[in-house]
Amino acid sequence: MATILSVLAMGLGQLYNRQFMKGIILLAVHAITLYTVIFKLPHAVWGLTTLGETQTQLKKVGRLYQQVMGDHSVFLMIEGLVTIFAVILLLWIYVLNIKDSYRTGKLREQGGVPNTFRQTVSFVLSYRFPYLILALPLAGVFFFTIMPIVFMILIAFTDYTSKNMPPAHLLNWTGFDAFRDVFQLKGWSTTFYKVTLWTFLWAILATLTGYFGGFGAALLVQQKRIRFKSFWRTLFILPYAIPMFVSMLILQNMFNGQFGPVNQYLELMGFDRIPWLSDPTWAKVTLVIANFWVAFPVSMLMIIGIMSTIPKDMYEAADIDGASSFQKTRLITFPSVMYSMAPLIIMSFVGNMNNFNVIFLLTNGNPINSDLQFAGDTDILITWLYKLSMGYGQYNYASVIGIIIFIILSVFAIWNVRRTKTFKEDTSS
Numbered sequence: 001m002a003t004i005l006s007v008l009a010m011g012l013g014q015l016y017n018r019q020f021m022k023g024i025i026l027l028a029v030h031a032i033t034l035y036t037v038i039f040k041l042p043h044a045v046w047g048l049t050t051l052g053e054t055q056t057q058l059k060k061v062g063r064l065y066q067q068v069m070g071d072h073s074v075f076l077m078i079e080g081l082v083t084i085f086a087v088i089l090l091l092w093i094y095v096l097n098i099k100d101s102y103r104t105g106k107l108r109e110q111g112g113v114p115n116t117f118r119q120t121v122s123f124v125l126s127y128r129f130p131y132l133i134l135a136l137p138l139a140g141v142f143f144f145t146i147m148p149i150v151f152m153i154l155i156a157f158t159d160y161t162s163k164n165m166p167p168a169h170l171l172n173w174t175g176f177d178a179f180r181d182v183f184q185l186k187g188w189s190t191t192f193y194k195v196t197l198w199t200f201l202w203a204i205l206a207t208l209t210g211y212f213g214g215f216g217a218a219l220l221v222q223q224k225r226i227r228f229k230s231f232w233r234t235l236f237i238l239p240y241a242i243p244m245f246v247s248m249l250i251l252q253n254m255f256n257g258q259f260g261p262v263n264q265y266l267e268l269m270g271f272d273r274i275p276w277l278s279d280p281t282w283a284k285v286t287l288v289i290a291n292f293w294v295a296f297p298v299s300m301l302m303i304i305g306i307m308s309t310i311p312k313d314m315y316e317a318a319d320i321d322g323a324s325s326f327q328k329t330r331l332i333t334f335p336s337v338m339y340s341m342a343p344l345i346i347m348s349f350v351g352n353m354n355n356f357n358v359i360f361l362l363t364n365g366n367p368i369n370s371d372l373q374f375a376g377d378t379d380i381l382i383t384w385l386y387k388l389s390m391g392y393g394q395y396n397y398a399s400v401i402g403i404i405i406f407i408i409l410s411v412f413a414i415w416n417v418r419r420t421k422t423f424k425e426d427t428s429s
Contacts (some may be wrong), residue, residue: 002105006098013101017108020148021117026097044083051158051171068070073158073171085142114225135413149406155399162393176395182404189383189396191373199380202287202359203352209292211345214299215337219329221300222307233304240297251290252277280377283363287378291358295348299341306340307333330421346416350409359383381405 006013010033011026052071059068104114115123124132125400156178158171181188221232239247254260255276263273276286312330318328359365363388374392375384381401389398 002101006101010097012101017104017114019114022385038276042085044080052076053114054168055170094181105229108270152402155395156394160395182400186375195375195379195384203349205288206291206352210295211291211299213296215303217300218303237297239293244357247294250363255286278367290362301338306337310336350413356382356384
């Protein structure tokens with residue numbers, strides 16, 4: 001009976017089970033659910049399907065023209081998403097209400113006594129306290145992470161650009177037109193493939209130089225004959241301690257093709273000036289050098305920590321066998337470091353594919369390439385997305401690029417992490 005009543009309305013089953021306070025609260029939730037489903041959900045579905053029907057326009061009132069606001073497509077889309085997610089949450093509470101009524105009713109049939117409201121609150125605070133603490137962060141993740149992602153995905157299927165922007169214009173659903181343009185239309189497809197290729201090349205070079213630079217610095221600092229090790233560690237970590245904005249600004253001036261000190265020193269040594277930031281190839285080389293400068297200190301510190309955990313008797317046994325320093329590094333140090341660093345290297349690769357700061361602060365994607373659509377020669381996918389949205393108002397195409405970035409990074413990261421030895425050992429144990 002309690003289960004049937006809870007199906008009819010949230011809270012009725014609890015009232016039947018003599019849990020009056022819980023029943024009253026759930027009845028209030030049921031009233032909210034009915035109001036949302038009857039009055040809010042139809043408008044939300046209408047807004048999501050049509051994106052509005054009345055356009056903002058000027059109407060003549062007497063001798064003057066007055067602006068009459070119409071439907072705002074973006075607001076309708078957001079309102080629709082919030083309402084639909086709210087309905088899903090309320091339906092989940094509805095299912096929990098039925099399960100709770102069934103369990104409590106079964107307990108009463110077996111002669112048990114249901115918990116009072118005070119006992120329920122005490123149980124939740126004692127045994128479900130972690131869930132209460134996590135509720136607020138989860139709500140933040142939902143509203144500030146999941147909702148924007150879903151909104152971005154929806155924008156990719158509209159004609160939302162700076163020339164067709166609410167509230168002056170209504171948006172329309174265009175299906176996969178933007179995706180087809182990116183992959184098939186010559187201007188867009190050429191830009192996409194070139195930027196994607198450079199993004200992967202950049203991520204590989206940035207990751208390898210940062211890791212092996214840190215590995216080499218760690219080997220040097222950890223040498224027995226090196227004195228003042230703490231001083232050298234502190235000195236090498238300074239590039240990371242300085243804010244990246246400052247570091248990139250300094251490097252931008254140092255590598256200036258006309259009056260930068262790097263070219264001045266090259267001229268003093270008899271070399272020609274190098275167009276560090278104005279030539280496409282040299283600009284990419286400069287980016288790799290700049291990223292190396294700010295990336296290797298972190299790798300160095302982590303590798304030093306890993307090297308300190310390697311048993312010394314392994315090196316002593318290698319000395320007895322007559323192994324050289326290079327052999328000890330290749331057969332003992334490097335495998336031990338790689339075993340622990342492999343997942344971090346993978347995540348560093350994923351992070352470098354989204355390394356907006358170095359590209360934007362040092363070159364801003366330049367030099368400009370007229371053959372590319374809203375992109376420069378050093379733009380990667382994330383900086384191209386930024387230019388499309390913030391610079392040129394191509395919001396639908398920017399959303400397409402965002403979706404592609406998400407798919408590439410998530411698939412690549414999951415696939416590579418699952419292939420690592422540490423992951424396989426964790427799953428087997």
